[in-house]
Amino acid sequence: MASSAPTLGILLRKLRSRHGWTLKQMSENSGIPLSTLSKVEHDRLTLTYDKLYQVSQRLGIPISELFAEAGQDATPTVTARRSLGYVDRALHVETPNYDYYFLCTELRRKRMIPVITKIRARTSKEFGELVHHPGEEFVYVLRGTIVVNTEFYxxxxxxxxxxxxIDSSMGHAYLAAEGCDEAEVLGVMSSGGEDLQESLMSIHDPHNGQRNPAAASAIRTVRQ
Incomplete structure (x- = not known):
């Protein structure tokens, strides 16, 4: 019989033990109140995705470590899931730099996020700071010419x-090349975490990005 998946409490205790931290040190390093951490470790409380993301960022660990043990055996499961992606039915999210069209949003907890992106920013100054998020990504140019800026290349x-x-945890930015007003790419992002889509949408300041009404409705549907 396969062993049950470890709880978040077990994972946090093992992480703390690995670093030799006291509960107080773990609290200080992660930014999570000591009383909250204690309850989580004893499986009396869990953390929201925002708090899990905070822990992963503050401690410098992949968020996937908070969902499953490294090396844990898993029995492959055939889900037979399928989704057809249409741009005119996509979840449309606008930001100053990009127009995102998230595809196949009716499938929850995807490990890959397909997205058509229209790129407008043409300079690093216009784009701002390089972005980081968990996982890896593949980008294919459909229209125009782009410049890919990365932290180490x-x-x-x-x-x-x-x-x-590329490794998405490495700082990166996609810009429209000189002479190209707007480029269009197909991107596929992947991660061991199950909330990658929300993580991607939270990268940009929500006060800058504007979602159209249909997108807002779609976001609510995805989160249900």
Whole structure:
């Protein structure tokens, strides 16, 4: 019989033990109140996704570590899930730099997020700070020319039909190349966590990005 999945409390205790931290030190390092951590470790309370994301960022660990044990055996399950993606039915999220069209949003807890992105920002100053998020991503240029800026590599220019695969935790930004007013790419993001889509949508300041009414409705549907 397969062993049951470890609880969040067990995972946090093992993480704390691995670092040799007291509960107080864990609280100070993670920004989670000591009393809350104590309840979580004793499985009397859980943490919201926002708090889990905070823990992963403050402690510098992949958020996937808070969902499953490294190396834990898992029995493959055939879910037979399927979803057809249409841009005109996509969840549309607007930000100063991009227009995102999240596809196949009716499927919850996806490990891959397909998204069509229209890129408008043309300079690093216009874009702002490089973004980071858990997981990896693949981007394929559909229209126009883009410049890919990354934290540890020189900028690279990609034209239609070219692609790039990167570690998403590395700072990165996609810009429209000089002479290109707007580029369009297909991106597929993946992560061990199950709330990658919400994580991606929270990267940009919600006061800057504007969601259209249909998108807001779709977001509520996804979160139900």
């Amino acid at each position: 020189d900028p690279v220019v990609l034209e239609v039909g070219q692609s790039i695969y």
